[in-house]
Amino acid sequence: GQNIDQPTEMTATEGAIVQINCTYQTSGFNGLFWYQQHAGEAPTFLSYNVLDGLEEKGRFSSFLSRSKGYSYLLLKELQMKDSASYLCAVRDTLTGGGNKLTFGTGTQLKVEL
């Protein structure tokens, strides 16, 4: 099974940079995902890492170290609209076919003026 840990809450200032960490333990790792979820809405896909290193996508970047079971999501030039829950998820490939995502409980980010 999987065990995924991320902080429950974080607060940051508009225009700043924030790093949200995620550690995981899994039996069949095949990728790490970050999703954003605004209150009352569905999660939306942000980024995906399957190899070690940094993936950059505009203001958002995600890093993975498979040997350490560690990832982070980096948000630059924070905007008020970035206030949301950020979910770390680990993918396992199943013998029955396809893939399965297991989610952490999410980090609630609050961006303040």
Add this chain to the structure above:
Amino acid sequence: DAGVIQSPRHEVTEMGQEVTLRCKPISGHNSLFWYRQTMMRGLELLIYFNNNVPIDDSGMPEDRFSAKMPNASFSTLKIQPSEPRDSAVYFCASSPQDSAGYTFGSGTRLTVV
């Protein structure tokens, strides 16, 4: 594409009643997932279908829960009888096989009183 379509958006029912949640995945997506989200437990995978076949239902809480996927464009999650502890947001998600990410529906907010 209309995305993943779930119905109803909100459901309020009395304890003991049967509840049926519906999902239409994105056309061409091979995999379909049912998740439940609560404040305490976050997003939990209930069941996963690949090519209409249930692959992993280990997350289904108990026999009161059942899910079907009679064809590639439709799935149902049924709770019978419902209990107040089933109150949660139920999300359906779909993805192409071996895809990097899922697309979530808007969710069904279920309240059992």
